[in-house]
Amino acid sequence: MSKIRKTKYQFKRNNLSFNHGITLISLVITIILLIILAGVGINLALGENGLFKKAKYAKEKYLNAQVEEERALNELYEELGLLGELPENTPETEAGKVVKMPNSWETTLPAYVSDKDGKEVVASKKVASVYAVSAGNGNTIPVPLGFYYVGGTIDSGIVISDNKEDQNKYAGKEDVSKELKGNQFVWIPCTANDYHKIDFGKEDAKWDMEGQAAEYPQIIKYNGFYIGRYEAGVATLNQEKKANGEAKPFDDSVTFDGGKSLFNSVAIQTGINNWGWQNYDFTARRTGTPVTTGTNKATGNVVVKADSIPYYHVDYYTAVEMSERLYRDNNYVKSGLVTGTQWDIMMKYMRDTGSVDILTSTWGNYDNVSLSNLTGYYTNVNTSSGATDGFKNAETLTTNSGTSSYVLLTTGSTEQVKKMNLYDVAGNLWEWTQEAAYYKDITYTNTTYNTYILRGGVSDDTSSRYPAACRTYGVAPGTDTHCGFRLALYLQ
Numbered sequence: 001m002s003k004i005r006k007t008k009y010q011f012k013r014n015n016l017s018f019n020h021g022i023t024l025i026s027l028v029i030t031i032i033l034l035i036i037l038a039g040v041g042i043n044l045a046l047g048e049n050g051l052f053k054k055a056k057y058a059k060e061k062y063l064n065a066q067v068e069e070e071r072a073l074n075e076l077y078e079e080l081g082l083l084g085e086l087p088e089n090t091p092e093t094e095a096g097k098v099v100k101m102p103n104s105w106e107t108t109l110p111a112y113v114s115d116k117d118g119k120e121v122v123a124s125k126k127v128a129s130v131y132a133v134s135a136g137n138g139n140t141i142p143v144p145l146g147f148y149y150v151g152g153t154i155d156s157g158i159v160i161s162d163n164k165e166d167q168n169k170y171a172g173k174e175d176v177s178k179e180l181k182g183n184q185f186v187w188i189p190c191t192a193n194d195y196h197k198i199d200f201g202k203e204d205a206k207w208d209m210e211g212q213a214a215e216y217p218q219i220i221k222y223n224g225f226y227i228g229r230y231e232a233g234v235a236t237l238n239q240e241k242k243a244n245g246e247a248k249p250f251d252d253s254v255t256f257d258g259g260k261s262l263f264n265s266v267a268i269q270t271g272i273n274n275w276g277w278q279n280y281d282f283t284a285r286r287t288g289t290p291v292t293t294g295t296n297k298a299t300g301n302v303v304v305k306a307d308s309i310p311y312y313h314v315d316y317y318t319a320v321e322m323s324e325r326l327y328r329d330n331n332y333v334k335s336g337l338v339t340g341t342q343w344d345i346m347m348k349y350m351r352d353t354g355s356v357d358i359l360t361s362t363w364g365n366y367d368n369v370s371l372s373n374l375t376g377y378y379t380n381v382n383t384s385s386g387a388t389d390g391f392k393n394a395e396t397l398t399t400n401s402g403t404s405s406y407v408l409l410t411t412g413s414t415e416q417v418k419k420m421n422l423y424d425v426a427g428n429l430w431e432w433t434q435e436a437a438y439y440k441d442i443t444y445t446n447t448t449y450n451t452y453i454l455r456g457g458v459s460d461d462t463s464s465r466y467p468a469a470c471r472t473y474g475v476a477p478g479t480d481t482h483c484g485f486r487l488a489l490y491l492q
Contacts, residue, residue: 095136233308277386340435364426
């Protein structure tokens with residue numbers, strides 16, 4: 001072999017040996033790294049704060065929470081008389097009687113228990129966030145845990161309250177008085193097939209024809225929903241304070257920065273977008289708008305009770321925020337601003353079941369409707385500036401009409417404004433809904449602000465022009481004197 005060929009051969013052999021050496025070293029290093037990683041992994045899994053111990057702790061915490069939840073539920077069930085064998089609901093069953101729960105209202109959850117050897121067994125447990133009561137005609141309605149049947153029937157409007165002292169106060173009776181203590185809601189029955197928006201032919205704005213999907217699962221499950229019996233309020237009349245002649249006989253539920261109060265006279269702020277009738281001292285916004293920075297000026301929760309100062313000077317954002325806030329921490333029910341579909345279904349229910357005139361609404365607080373036997377409080381609202389002059393005893397007011405300024409009443413100030421056990425659905429305040437609006441007036445060119453539909457009419461206009469079924473619009477950040485809102489409940 002030539003010298004040159006031998007050298008090449010030797011080089012190849014040496015190079016091959018060199019490559020083998022590198023491979024073995026890499027293998028050793030890899031094995032060492034794997035051993036280290038395995039040790040770290042074992043420590044993470046089995047160490048003092050390892051994954052298995054954390055998983056065991058989490059499991060124990062979950063089981064403890066489940067036991068606590070079951071204990072709390074059992075207390076509620078016992079309080080409501082739900083632990084025994086409940087009767088079937090029939091057409092003869094009295095309205096308000098607790099009856100057997102439809103299977104579709106219950107949810108099956110795994111219940112982890114241990115047998116005598118300590119081995120875990122997964123059983124099943126049925127739970128629900130509602131209980132069932134008779135509607136008085138064979139139908140069954142859900143009542144959320146923590147709420148109580150007060151009175152009424154499916155034909156007159158079933159009323160529930162979140163105060164146990166109101167339970168069965170008007171059991172089986174068609175008419176339910178306003179003399180109650182808790183926040184009150186009325187059941188609006190509706191099947192899923194009938195749950196859609198309705199054009200009643202009374203509109204002052206183009207409106208979103210699509211229905212809200214958020215509440216639809218509840219309609220499918222329970223065949224109905226609850227709506228606030230009254231306009232949302234900020235302070236409720238205290239009869240004892242009134243009898244003692246106190247200057248402000250109201251208990252505040254919502255307070256505002258700087259001691260501002262809707263009970264006192266409210267002046268209108270000037271220079272806000274050149275809009276009249278505006279006052280932003282009473283807003284509670286979650287997000288900023290082109291008008292303000294979104295600072296929340298309201299503390300506390302609204303009330304849904306009689307003889308309350310309605311939350312006027314409300315913009316859309318405040319209506320949404322305050323509606324959701326009331327039952328935000330409740331495990332069994334949530335609250336929200338009424339939707340356009342819910343308002344339509346309420347109108348249909350009142351018209352079809354109670355033969356209520358929803359297209360003229362002469363039973364509400366309007367400029368052309370005289371109301372008598374007023375028992376609450378009232379404030380005059382200046383027709384040119386929108387300023388109010390403070391709330392006064394309505395018993396001294398013989399009628400709400402014929403004054404130089406229109407009159408805003410506390411909620412449920414007379415039985416004349418009640419239909420289907422609901423108060424002030426017509427007149428008093430315009431009520432914001434979650435329904436988007438589109439201007440019919442093509443001359444309006446300001447596109448800066450979102451617009452939403454207002455329902456229910458208003459006390460400074462006529463019942464024929466703006467009846468309960470009518471739709472009109474408002475700019476979302478607007479805080480006109482005559483703007484308020486109503487809540488709806490969402491069952492879990």
